Amino acid sequence: METLLLVNLFHELALKGKNRPLFLKRAKAHVARALKGLGAALEGEWPMALLFRLPEEAWPEARTRLQDTLGVEGFARVLRTPADLKALKGALEEALKGETFRSFRITAKRSDKAFPLTSPEVERLLGAFVQERTGAEVRLKGAEREFVVRLLPGAALLEVERRAGLGGLPPGVSGRVVALLSGGIDSPVAAYRLMRRGAEVVLVHFHPFPLLSGASREKAKALAERLVRFQHRLRLHLVPFSEVQRHILVEAPAAYRVVLYRRYMLRIAEAIAREEGALALCTGDSLGQVASQTLENLHAVNQAATLPVFRPLIGWDKQEIMAEAKRIGTYETSILPDEECCTLFAPRHPVTRADLGVVLKAEARLPAGELMALALKGREVFTYAWPGKRLEGASIMEHGPA
Ligand code: ATP
Ligand code: MG
Numbered sequence: 001m002e003t004l005l006l007v008n009l010f011h012e013l014a015l016k017g018k019n020r021p022l023f024l025k026r027a028k029a030h031v032a033r034a035l036k037g038l039g040a041a042l043e044g045e046w047p048m049a050l051l052f053r054l055p056e057e058a059w060p061e062a063r064t065r066l067q068d069t070l071g072v073e074g075f076a077r078v079l080r081t082p083a084d085l086k087a088l089k090g091a092l093e094e095a096l097k098g099e100t101f102r103s104f105r106i107t108a109k110r111s112d113k114a115f116p117l118t119s120p121e122v123e124r125l126l127g128a129f130v131q132e133r134t135g136a137e138v139r140l141k142g143a144e145r146e147f148v149v150r151l152l153p154g155a156a157l158l159e160v161e162r163r164a165g166l167g168g169l170p171p172g173v174s175g176r177v178v179a180l181l182s183g184g185i186d187s188p189v190a191a192y193r194l195m196r197r198g199a200e201v202v203l204v205h206f207h208p209f210p211l212l213s214g215a216s217r218e219k220a221k222a223l224a225e226r227l228v229r230f231q232h233r234l235r236l237h238l239v240p241f242s243e244v245q246r247h248i249l250v251e252a253p254a255a256y257r258v259v260l261y262r263r264y265m266l267r268i269a270e271a272i273a274r275e276e277g278a279l280a281l282c283t284g285d286s287l288g289q290v291a292s293q294t295l296e297n298l299h300a301v302n303q304a305a306t307l308p309v310f311r312p313l314i315g316w317d318k319q320e321i322m323a324e325a326k327r328i329g330t331y332e333t334s335i336l337p338d339e340e341c342c343t344l345f346a347p348r349h350p351v352t353r354a355d356l357g358v359v360l361k362a363e364a365r366l367p368a369g370e371l372m373a374l375a376l377k378g379r380e381v382f383t384y385a386w387p388g389k390r391l392e393g394a395s396i397m398e399h400g401p402a
Contacts, residue, residue: 001079001091003053003054003078003080004043004051004053004079004080005040005051005053005054005076006049006075006157006159007049007052007165008049008073008074009027009028009031009050010027010071010165010168010169011073013071013169014047019173022173023170024048026071026171027072030069030070031050031066031071034068035062037388038065040062041053063075065229070166070168070169070171070195070231071165071168071170075162075165076161076162076163077161078158080156081155081158082155083115083152083153083156085117085122088156091156092126092130092158095158095161096130096133102144103136103137103142103144104127104136104144104145104147105138105146106123106138107123107148108122108126108149108150110122110151111153114153115151122151126149147160148162166196168196168197171231172198175278176201176273176279177201177273178202178203178276178280178281179203179282180204180206180266180282181204181205181220181223181224181236182216182284183205183223183338185284185330185334185335186325187283187284188226189325189328190310190311191203191227191284192227192230192330194310194312200231201231201282202235203223203234203235203236203237204236204237204269205220205236205237205238206240207238207241208245208339208340209240212341213338213339215337215338219333219336220238221236221238224382224384225384226328226329226333228384228386229386232385233386235384236382236383237379238379238380240375241261241265243374244261244264244268244371249345251366252362255349256351258291258292258346258347259292259301259350259359260362261341261342262292263304263359264371266302268372268375268376272376279307280308280309281305281309283311284311285298285314286316286321287314287315294352297351297352299354300359303356
């Protein structure tokens with residue numbers, strides 16, 4: 001008996017028209033990379049599925065990794081036996097160890113028409129066997145547990161544990177996007193939603209160090225370390241924002257500070273996008289959630305960008321965003337305390353209907369070119385890889401031209 005791993009690809013990948021072969025190829029490469037180092041060997045390949053041989057002890061880790069792998073509709077641990085009933089019973093016996101359930105069903109699929117029994121006969125015989133061993137009842141609809149048996153020429157496959165995957169498209173098939181990552185709950189979820197659509201996301205975090213502590217930087221790094229699981233390679237730009245803030249604090253009406261911070265963030269992110277070859281930006285805004293996210297303020301902020309700014313959470317409420325953050329494993333990091341650049345100097349009464357005229361007048365007093373250059377030059381860039389270790393970070397000077 002051998003342990004195999006069956007991976008079914010996300011159904012949407014079958015709909016990709018002319019791009020379909022490319023999308024499937026990328027999805028398969030992504031799955032193979034997720035299993036790196038586990039000793040998985042590709043055995044068979046169908047248009048929408050992959051079959052790997054897997055050392056038995058690698059299953060728990062393979063399961064954990066595949067649960068974070070985009071492009072996977074579902075996957076299963078499968079036992080391969082000779083194509084006879086006795087061997088299948090042996091495999092079932094093995095699968096039943098340590099399991100309890102009250103109802104079950106066997107689903108047989110016979111692709112080898114030379115097999116001496118029909119599918120319903122196999123279902124009945126194996127069903128009786130499981131019933132005898134467990135005392136559970138057979139239930140064809142809504143069974144607690146299902147065992148799928150595939151009868152192939154020369155072998156039988158018994159699916160003993162099936163898990164749902166994340167779905168989504170594999171990284172990079174949709175091009176590159178720069179996501180603004182704050183350290184709050186929303187922006188990591190927004191970045192993830194774009195990763196799911198096949199965008200290769202590059203993260204940008206603005207931090208108030210050395211004006212304030214470096215806590216938000218550490219948080220952004222921890223979030224990147226979590227998010228890299230969905231993309232396998234992820235770059236994080238840490239941008240010093242305190243000079244921009246200092247100038248805004250001095251030159252702009254207090255009520256307009258956050259709107260101006262945001263406009264500068266978009267501008268700097270856009271410069272990074274140009275460098276990275278990204279065609280859009282992404283933020284975690286949700287309409288009306290806080291003062292800076294009123295329609296008027298989003299409009300005033302948006303005018304600073306020329307690239308499209310994607311806001312995948314614009315129609316989500318906080319509960320939905322929190323639930324998703326917990327699902328993708330960023331929530332616990334996001335709620336850690338930090339000193340974020342926007343909150344500390346936030347005015348008590350921020351403007352909720354920013355007037356673009358006031359914004360532009362204040363900005364005219366700021367040395368835009370100089371502030372942008374300072375922020376870009378002071379950057380640190382970290383690259384994360386998964387599975388595997390974090391790659392070394394380097395300041396932008398070692399990374400290439402600003
Ligand atoms: P989040 O939970 O993502 O922080 P929020 O509800 O707190 O969002 P804001 O603080 O108004 O909302 O931020 C709106 C968006 O602006 C964030 O989702 C993020 O994309 C971007 N942003 C805010 N602060 C920063 C920062 N320091 N660095 C990078 N992006 C930021
Ligand atoms: Mg925030």
